[in-house]
Amino acid sequence: KIISEKTLNLINNLPGKSSFIYESYKEEVCTKEIILSLKKSQYKISTPRILKGNRMIAVDSTNKILDFSKNPLSKNLLADEFEVKKIDLVIVPVVAFSSNGNRLGYGGGFYDKWFSKNLSTVKIGLAYSCQQFDDIVAEDHDIKLDFIISETNLFNFINYR
Numbered sequence: 001k002i003i004s005e006k007t008l009n010l011i012n013n014l015p016g017k018s019s020f021i022y023e024s025y026k027e028e029v030c031t032k033e034i035i036l037s038l039k040k041s042q043y044k045i046s047t048p049r050i051l052k053g054n055r056m057i058a059v060d061s062t063n064k065i066l067d068f069s070k071n072p073l074s075k076n077l078l079a080d081e082f083e084v085k086k087i088d089l090v091i092v093p094v095v096a097f098s099s100n101g102n103r104l105g106y107g108g109g110f111y112d113k114w115f116s117k118n119l120s121t122v123k124i125g126l127a128y129s130c131q132q133f134d135d136i137v138a139e140d141h142d143i144k145l146d147f148i149i150s151e152t153n154l155f156n157f158i159n160y161r
Contacts, residue, residue, distance in 0.1 A: 002151040003126055004033045007091065010147060010154065011038070014122055016088025018044040020058040023066050023075075028093045029126035032068060046084040048110070049077045056110040057083045058090075073110060087121050090114075094127035094148060098136040101144035101157035115143040122146050129153065 011019075019038055024031040035045060039062065046058035047066065050073060059081040067075075092111050096104040103125055105111055115123060125148040132150070148155040 001033070003029050003128075003149055004031075004037075006149045006151075006154055007034050007124065007126065008037050010124065010149065011089065014089060016122075017042060018046070018084070018086060018088045020046040020048070020084070020087045020090040020121070022091065022093050023047055023068050023070075024093070025068065025071050029128065031091065031126070032066075034091065035066065044084070046087060047075075048073060049075055049081060050110070051077055054108065054110070056114050058087055058114075060084050073106065073108065087118060089122040089124060090118070091124045091126060092145070094125040094131060096131050096133050096136060097125060097127050097145075097148050097155075098134045099132065099155065100134070101148070101155070102136040102138045102142065103145055103148070104136060109141060112141050112143050116141075124149065126150075 021031055021035060045062045047061040048056050049059045050056055094103055123145040125145045127148055127150050129150040129152040144157055146158050
């Protein structure tokens with residue numbers, strides 16, 4: 001709940017009205033309340049889908065009932081879904097992070113590849129404070145997040161650029 005409130009407070013201070021957000025799964029920081037609040041605020045909501053060749057895209061989910069029971073990165077594109085190209089902010093799950101903005105995901109590189117094609121999108125990671133490990137070393141293809149939000153901190157990495 002604290003992470004959701006911090007996330008919504010941050011988003012309220014950012015420009016734009018379109019978001020790309022994961023459907024939380026198992027122990028990930030829950031995004032259900034964030035998504036519901038964004039929908040009430042007239043945000044366009046996109047969620048991840050995987051295409052052949054392991055390419056992730058954002059699909060319009062504004063008017064859909066989302067399914068939080070499946071791993072978001074195992075969801076394939078459906079016939080009635082279409083890719084959203086203009087996205088103001090992206091909210092991503094975090095497996096581990098460092099205080100200088102390095103992030104570990106699930107190892108597929110899905111988000112880093114997506115970030116590299118959407119450089120102007122504000123990148124926000126959600127994690128619990130116990131997931132902070134300051135000895136994480138970034139690889140060449142890793143792209144830092146702009147913010148990471150935990151229940152104890154809001155890390156702002158924009159100044160690191």
